[in-house]
Amino acid sequence: MDKTDLKTEAVKALEKAYSPYSKFKVGAAILTESGNLYAGCNVENVSYGLSICAERTAITRAVTSEGPTMKLREVFVANRNEQGNSIPCSPCGACRQFIAEFAIPATRIHYTGENGDVTTSMSDLLPDGFTF
Ligand code: THU
Numbered sequence: 001m002d003k004t005d006l007k008t009e010a011v012k013a014l015e016k017a018y019s020p021y022s023k024f025k026v027g028a029a030i031l032t033e034s035g036n037l038y039a040g041c042n043v044e045n046v047s048y049g050l051s052i053c054a055e056r057t058a059i060t061r062a063v064t065s066e067g068p069t070m071k072l073r074e075v076f077v078a079n080r081n082e083q084g085n086s087i088p089c090s091p092c093g094a095c096r097q098f099i100a101e102f103a104i105p106a107t108r109i110h111y112t113g114e115n116g117d118v119t120t121s122m123s124d125l126l127p128d129g130f131t132f
Contacts, residue, residue: 001031003076003110007117010078013039013054020044021051023082026089028054030062033071033104038062055095059102072102077111086112096126 006029014027019042026042040057055077062070079089090111091099099109103122110119122129 001035001037003074003117003119006031006037006074006076006110007078009037009039010054010076011080013041013058014078014080015041017041017054018043021046021048025080026054027078028058029076029078030055030058030072031074032062032066033073034066035073036062036066038065053092053095055091056098059098063102070102071104072099072107073104074107075099075109077109079112088112088114091125096122097129100126100129100131 009029010027013029014025017025019025021044027039029037029039031037038058038061040054040061042052042054043057044051055075077091079086081087100122107122108119109125110117
């Protein structure tokens with residue numbers, strides 16, 4: 001399972017997006033430390049604040065399957081707008097905190113940047129992040 005495989009699964013997941021309000025489809029594929037893959041898509045709601053991002057959908061599936069010790073090895077976020085194009089889109093702040101909860105220092109996060117896919121780490125995505 002390499003980055004390309006993960007991207008393929010993230011793109012497959014975005015096809016399932018429920019996004020009638022933004023028309024913006026997002027898919028996330030995560031690889032856990034155990035070597036398992038889980039995917040998720042964004043699920044919107046007419047009460048906009050209840051909408052959930054693809055990353056949080058995928059991570060919730062992983063915890064439900066592997067339990068509270070689940071750790072993230074890699075996250076790939078893919079998107080497609082109404083015109084069918086992939087646009088620069090990094091994880092939102094809520095998702096960065098959600099990813100941080102299950103990340104390890106080696107966790108890599110990939111998403112669509114200004115010039116194609118970028119790969120980053122939690123220390124870059126959420127510097128001085130809240131921990132307890
Ligand atoms: N959204 C994601 O699912 N992942 C991201 O990384 C950024 C934004 C979605 C798109 C839209 O459905 C909005 O967030 C709703 O919360």
